Amino acid sequence: MEGNATDPFVLVGANYKTYESAEKKISFWQQIKGMPILSMVILGIIILGCIFAEQVYNHDPTGFYLQNLNQPPNSEFYFGTDSLGRDIYSMIWYGGRVSILIGLLGMAIITVIGVIYGCVSGTANSRVDSIMMRIPELMNSIPNLLLILLLTSVMGTQNIVKISFVIGVTGWCGLARIVRSEVRQIRSSEYVLAAQCMGSGFFHIMIKHLIPNFISTIMFVVVSSIGLSISMESTLSFLGLGLPIDVVSWGSMLSLANKALLSNSWWVIIFPGVFLITTLVCVTNIAYYFRKETNKRESYL
Amino acid sequence: MNSKSMLIEKIVKRTLWFLLSMLLLSIVVFYFARLAPGDPLESYYGDAVESMTSPELDAARERLGLDGPIALQYVKWISNAVQGDFGMSLKYKMPALAVIAPLIGNTLVLGGTAYILVFVLATILALFCAMHEDTWIDRIICKVGTAAYYIPSFWLGVVLVLIFSINLGWLPSSGAYDIGKSDDLFNRIQHMILPLTVMILSHLWYYAYMIRNKLLDEIRKEYVLLAKSKGCTKSEVVLKHCFRNVAPTIVNIMAISIPHVLSGTFIAEAVFNYPGIGALSVTSAKYHDYNLLMLIVLITGVMVVSSSIIAQFINEAIDPRMKLTEVTAWKETPQTPLS
Helix, strand or coil, rough: CCCCCCCCCCCCCCCCCCCCCCCCCCCCCHHHCCCCCCHHHHHHHHHHEEEHHHHHHCCCCCCCCCCCCCCCCCCCCCCCCCCCEEEEEHHHHHHHHHHHHHHHHHHHHHHHHHHHHHHHHHHHHHHHHHHCCHHHHHCCCCCCCHHHHHHHHHHHHHHHHHHHHHHHHCCCCCCCHHHHHHHHHHHCCCHHHHHCCCCCCCCHHHHHHHHHHHHHHHHHHHHHHHHHHHHHHHHHHCCCCCCEEEECHHHHHHHHHHHHCCCCCCHHHHHHHHHHHHHHHHHHHHHHCCCCCCCCCCCCC | CCHHHHHHHHHHHHHHHHHHHHHHHHHHHHHHHHHCCCCCCHHHEEEEEEHCCCCHHHHHHHCCCCCCCCHHHHHHHHHHHHCCCEEEEECCCCEHHHHHHHHHHHHHHHHHHHHHHHHHHHHHHHHHHCCCCCCCCHHHHHHHHHHHHHHHHHHHHHHHHHHHHHHHCCCCCCCCCCCCCCCHHHHHHHHHHHHHHHHHHHCCCCCCCHHHHHHHHCCHHHHHHHHHHHHCCCCHHHHHHHHHHHHHHHHHHHHHHHHHHHHHHHHHHHHHHCHHHHHHHHHHCCCCCHHHHHHHHHHHHHHHHHHHHHHHHHHHHHHHHHCCCCCCCCCCCCCCCCC
């Protein structure tokens, strides 16, 4: 570069200034900063342990070791055995599959019903909309547990699909409401109108235009519905209305808790419960990550 | 005068809507119940069904209202129900209303106490957290509260029984009172401690967090600055100014929380074998006792709707801004930490 400060005119050549792109490469550590790493690692370990349960467990999780009823934790049975002589350590890994599967299935059902219902209600005219929103209101005026009890009682013997269905069918109201209010805000945007003018159908608009716009808002609810489904399954199984005792899940293991109380065998109650709660807390922490922080002004206090 | 007539109109509207929804609900439940697997006749008579002749079976069906097409059965049921006859409980072989009547009081006492305690404690906790926003104590309470909320309440109940009644022997583990001590108030309170603890622990943070967030919004308003420059202390500002503005919201939250707290009561009753309609609903679901289950659903619905109407009255009394505005039940429903 030539010229000095006093000279008002500067001779510039072809390479007078070179521009560097402002975008800097973000390092891996910066990317994951703020993510709930601990929860993700713990949840990852639990999920991997459940997937590779065959390698992790040291006894047959469905076997009855009748010589070892109600054994406290020892070197052979790490977490002890229950009143039927089953090894709790093996059952936890094996049963985790069912629990997590129910969590995911429940989430899928809640999301599908909630999103579609919310989109239809949000795009419909106000009369249809107000009728449609009466249904969640009606369902909300009855305690959720009572609705689930009714449905499980009507369904007869439970299996994994049925129980996820019951949990999903009773749990979508909150999500539908959020989706509806989001859709109502964006439904008259130009791009939605343009898409309608070009003749695209409801599902095309929903998938291409509506869902990408509210997905970040509903992520929190969607992820935490996994935890909700898992905990509802365990509650139902504990009450004797969930999975039968021979389908091993964390919930059905805890349905022996009342028997375990009589013999004061704390390990039957504590170990599956600790796994259950750890999973729930991890899922929630991850869900919180998706929650958009509202920009907070400084407090006047 | 005008506002009074509008109020009456609102009540009439709500009552009509309530009756309609109960009617709809009863139709749905009735159809479901009749389509369900498991012959109600069998759960009523047990094995005796197999030795009955077919005219006997028909007579039994007619007596229990199980004959004819479903629509006709429903009309029969509803016309009886209007007169206060909700059919026979198939498990207890008594009129359903007679089975439930003695238990409602227990549930109301347990649920009501828990409800009041939860909200009193939640408000205190929220005020405390709001005054210490973002300090270490607030953060710890937030973390612990969220974790506590996610512990399934039945598990918490079982663990508490394990610790306090089986190993320490301090508190009874089940029932509402010991045999022959039904009039002993102290004995009853003793039996309520554990269920109440479970219900408070599992609901407290959900509501404390909601109220805390409302308070945090409130202390960012301009009038707080004014009050401060006037010379009010921190606690004066929060208690005298902010809390008053948040109070109607708390009442609103209380109104919509009733089904949620009732759900909790049901679980607590089932865990602790507390004789109330919650424990009863679990047993009747197990035994396919639909007449009983239906009555429980209807009674719960009545409790929920009537209490939300009461909440609206209270709101209008304490907050003039509320008048003439429609309070929608779901506006405040927080998809918060928890549901």
